Amino acid sequence: MHSPEQLQALISSRRDGWSLPGEFYREDDVYRAEMDAIWRRQWLFVGHACQVPGPGDFLVVPVDTDSILIIRGEDRNLRAMHNVCRHRGTQICQEESGHATKLVCPYHQWVYGSDGSLLSCRGMQGDLEKSELGLKRVHLRTIEGMMYICLSDQPPEFDPASEAMSPVARPQGLGKAKVAEVVDYEVDANWKLVWENNRECYHCNAQHPQYIKANFDHFNEDDTSEATRSRIESAVEHGEKKWREAGLAISHKQTGMACFPDPERDLWYSANRTALAEGYVSETMDGRQVSTLMGDYTDPDVGTVRMRTMPNMWIHCSCDHAVSTRLLPAGREKTMVRVAWLVDENAEEGVDYELDKIMPFWELTSEQDWEICQKAQRGVVSGGYQPGPFSTYKEYNVDAFVRWYLKSLSVGSWAPRHERNGRLSSTCVDHQTPQSLS
Numbered sequence: 340m341h342s343p344e345q346l347q348a349l350i351s352s353r354r355d356g357w358s359l360p361g362e363f364y365r366e367d368d369v370y371r372a373e374m375d376a377i378w379r380r381q382w383l384f385v386g387h388a389c390q391v392p393g394p395g396d397f398l399v400v401p402v403d404t405d406s407i408l409i410i411r412g413e414d415r416n417l418r419a420m421h422n423v424c425r426h427r428g429t430q431i432c433q434e435e436s437g438h439a440t441k442l443v444c445p446y447h448q449w450v451y452g453s454d455g456s457l458l459s460c461r462g463m464q465g466d467l468e469k470s471e472l473g474l475k476r477v478h479l480r481t482i483e484g485m486m487y488i489c490l491s492d493q494p495p496e497f498d499p500a501s502e503a504m505s506p507v508a509r510p511q512g513l514g515k516a517k518v519a520e521v522v523d524y525e526v527d528a529n530w531k532l533v534w535e536n537n538r539e540c541y542h543c544n545a546q547h548p549q550y551i552k553a554n555f556d557h558f559n560e561d562d563t564s565e566a567t568r569s570r571i572e573s574a575v576e577h578g579e580k581k582w583r584e585a586g587l588a589i590s591h592k593q594t595g596m597a598c599f600p601d602p603e604r605d606l607w608y609s610a611n612r613t614a615l616a617e618g619y620v621s622e623t624m625d626g627r628q629v630s631t632l633m634g635d636y637t638d639p640d641v642g643t644v645r646m647r648t649m650p651n652m653w654i655h656c657s658c659d660h661a662v663s664t665r666l667l668p669a670g671r672e673k674t675m676v677r678v679a680w681l682v683d684e685n686a687e688e689g690v691d692y693e694l695d696k697i698m699p700f701w702e703l704t705s706e707q708d709w710e711i712c713q714k715a716q717r718g719v720v721s722g723g724y725q726p727g728p729f730s731t732y733k734e735y736n737v738d739a740f741v742r743w744y745l746k747s748l749s750v751g752s753w754a755p756r757h758e759r760n761g762r763l764s765s766t767c768v769d770h771q772t773p774q775s776l777s
Contacts, residue, residue: 413454478494
């Protein structure tokens, strides 16, 4: 096993601007260090509040060896708790989701309320102090209906993320949405490879023919012709004028992908509105609106809202639907991915929308990515793999992700962020090469 000193030496061995050494994808003790330094210390996206709409509705989320229960109490408040009986540790809820007015351990029938309090413990002698034997609580916060948990007793600050993301997310109405469909994927690749793939569009021209028709972020400073630049500038100008009048701000106006993450300032969250290609009002196969408008929108021409949070979520929001992606590691070479399609809470399937029109765009894009990631996994664990250089034009975000990851993993950096760096900034500075178009 790696000692802390050996782990730090491995971290330091990474060459600036190059991909990670193979040990980061194939060694068990590196994976265990990630679980402790990142997945048990940082805020994790777990799902949408609309998935637990009423009192007693629950969702169970696996985080490595932990099982976390998110439940809406009788007071309608959301709570997160370890799904572990305080008697002898048996997991209480065996289903991934469901409804329960009381939580009953299947082993010895200890009974808990939806607030986690111990209600009864049949067969126990003496006067137990029930107030000391409630289910162990987990920190839970929400941003416009997006639920986050942190397993640490001292979580990083959350308010800066909420303050930065809420104004962008609020018009989308995610807090007034419902889940139209969920697809779960078991991707045979390390979770970092999935993020690295997400953080660049270098591969998009060859791998995502439907995506590049709707979006401009596959263009970079090295390959943006004058004609293409004119198209993007026109879309930005149109969006700025129209959306400003509607109280919506266009916040990404550059070639390439929006810069994220920002390891220098510990920015683990990002939200922006950006223009779609001409003829597109929704990320659908033909660009047309395919469901009722979400949230506060009164016009389908609102571009797209994109939000991301390390280490496990991104979401793309069109005028009529939103698609979230949640990552959960399940070993050093496996990632469990959940893709959820959301629509307005009043939209009715078969009347207002059809799944075969809402789903294909991101179903295709996601599955194309998972195939790429699995091929990359087979390569990085081989004896022939050596780190390679990142493109400063196209892979600046991959480099930023790697730097964020190494900083998070570094020995001595595992204290809560508010203790190390003070209040997190809510803006992102573009340190890289994409050229402004405004």
